[in-house]
Structure formats: C-alpha cells, structure tokens
Amino acid sequence: MKDYLAARLRAALSDLKGVPDGFEPELETPAAPEHGDLATNTALRLAGPLGDSPRAVAEDLAERLRADVDPERVASVEVAGPGFINFRFAEMPLQRGLEEILAAGSGYGRTDDHAGETALVEYVSANPTGPLTVGHGRNAVLGDAIANLLAHTGYDVTREYYFNDAGRQMRVLGQSVKARYEALAAETRGEPAPTKTLDGAEGESVEVPASFPDEGYRGAYVTDIARALFDEHGDALLNEEGVEPFQKKAEEVLFAEIEQTLDRLGVDGGIRMDSFFNEQTLYDDGRVWETLDALREAGYVYDEEGATWMETTRTGKEKDTVL
Known part of the structure; x- marks a missing residue:
C-alpha cells in the first residue's frame, strides 16, 4: 500500500507547477491510530516551493487523490492539522489477501525462484558435552525457520549439525x-x-x-x-x-x-537434520592438510614463530590469523 500511495502522490504532483525535480513523497505510519493507516507531510514540504499555505496545498492534493485512488484499496483521504494528509485503507484488500492465504494453504508464498540451487544451513551445532540449553533451542528454531524459508523458494536445502568429537572439550x-x-x-x-x-x-x-x-x-x-x-x-x-x-x-x-x-521442538516431527557432520573427519581423511597445502601454495598461508598463519591482511583484516 505504501508503494501504491507513493505512486498516486507522484502522479498528483506531476500536474502541479513548482514541484522541485526529483522530489519524493514520504509516507509514515501515524503514531495514533485515529490519524489513519498512513500519513504524508508532502504538503508541508512543498508549501514554500509552491508559494501557498501547507493546508491549501494539502486540500488540493487530497482532492486530486480522492479522484484517483482505487476506493476498494483506499477508504478515505483526509487533511489534518497544519497540512498532513491521512489515508485509511479499505477492508477489501485485507479480505482478499486472507482469502488467497487460506486458499493456498501450506503452499502460500511458495515459489521456484531458486529451483536448481542448493543451500547449506548449519545450526545448533553444539558439541555433545551436555544437554542443549535454551540458547541452543532458540538457534535451533531460528535455523529451522531459515531452512524452511529457503526451501519454500525452491532451494534444495541441507540442514546440517556440525560438531567435533575429538577436541579438547570432548577430552x-x-x-x-x-x-x-x-x-x-x-x-x-x-x-x-x-x-x-x-x-x-x-x-x-x-x-x-x-x-x-x-x-x-x-x-x-x-x-x-x-x-x-x-x-x-x-x-x-x-x-x-x-x-x-x-x-x-x-x-x-x-x-x-x-x-x-x-524431536520435541517444532511441529511435524520436530526439528530434523539431514546431516550430522563431524569436524574430525576432515582431519582423518586429510582434507584439512590438503587445504592448508593449497592455501600455502597460493601464498595465503605461511609458517612463522612455530605457528601456521593465514595471511588475512590480504582480505582486509588488520593482522594475520594463527591457524
């Protein structure tokens, strides 16, 4: 609705002489519900350039808008105070929107915009050193919601729990x-x-x-x-x-x-993971060392002072990072 009303305001202003080039109307939600669903201070901003009082400019714009807006979308256009214009929405768009949502059911909002693309969402990922905390539960719900949204837009989503059972915590x-x-x-x-x-x-x-x-x-x-x-x-x-x-x-x-x-979180069988990935496997099968060798060959990794360093200064950090 904000985009729709902004377009109608621009159309009304195009017929007025004296509107500065590039002028963009502003629409905000009023703090008080009695002032409508959206309001604009356009008349107050243009009173000077148009050489008239804000109230007179507002009355002129409101009259033009009433003749232009779709009554099934906008119930009223009112002038208030020194020159604000308040808009009240009609109920019909809300009713139609609800009808669309109910008709679509679980498919509402589903698209294939990203069909053929993959997404990996890694979340929770607590090492198994104790029961999950409330913080872990929050991240589980957040991660699952993100994964569901991505899947809803066509991504082939893998939900991954990443852990390390060979680190110091586990020892x-x-x-x-x-x-x-x-x-x-x-x-x-x-x-x-x-x-x-x-x-x-x-x-x-x-x-x-x-x-x-x-x-x-x-x-x-x-x-x-x-x-x-x-x-x-x-x-x-x-x-x-x-x-x-x-x-x-x-x-x-x-x-x-x-x-x-x-399993107890969420609905439809709880929060499910497609993969429980153990970081230790990257060391066991040599992929960590292969990656380090490739980075070293490319000039991003070097050995100094008994440690292996990543030259992160090349990517914007102030200091290099110990690996």
Missing part, C-alpha cells in the same frame, strides 16, 4: 566421566574416594573426585553417564589408561538426548 568430558566412574567404583567397594575442592558459582566451593579435571563438566548428567557405564561394565574399566570408552559413552548418551530434544 575434558571424557575425563569428567572417568573421574565420576572411579568414584562410583570406590563407593561400591565401600572405600572412601579421595576428593578435592574446586571453586564453584557465586563463590561457593564444590567437592569433586580427586582425579576430576579442574575445568571438568559438573552437571548431574556426568554422574548419570558414569553410573550407566558402571552398570554395564562394573569396575572393569578402572585399568583404562585413556578416556576413550568414557568419552564414547558420553557422546552416545548426549547425542541421543540432543536428538530427542530436537
């Missing part, structure tokens, strides 16, 4: 589960498990197993995972030197919980 999670497992095993034998105290939230202290990492994951879910492992294996994992079985179990349990959470 710390495995260490946390292992420490809780060792404590459960000691408790089952009736032995006191050695503990230590760590700083907690808001200055409170937290007692944890002695082998628990200082930056470990302290949620109750870690103990639940450790208990599940103990129920399955008893104390057979006490001699494990690494954290692989503890990390693997944690990932398995937490990913199952993450998928259940995504």
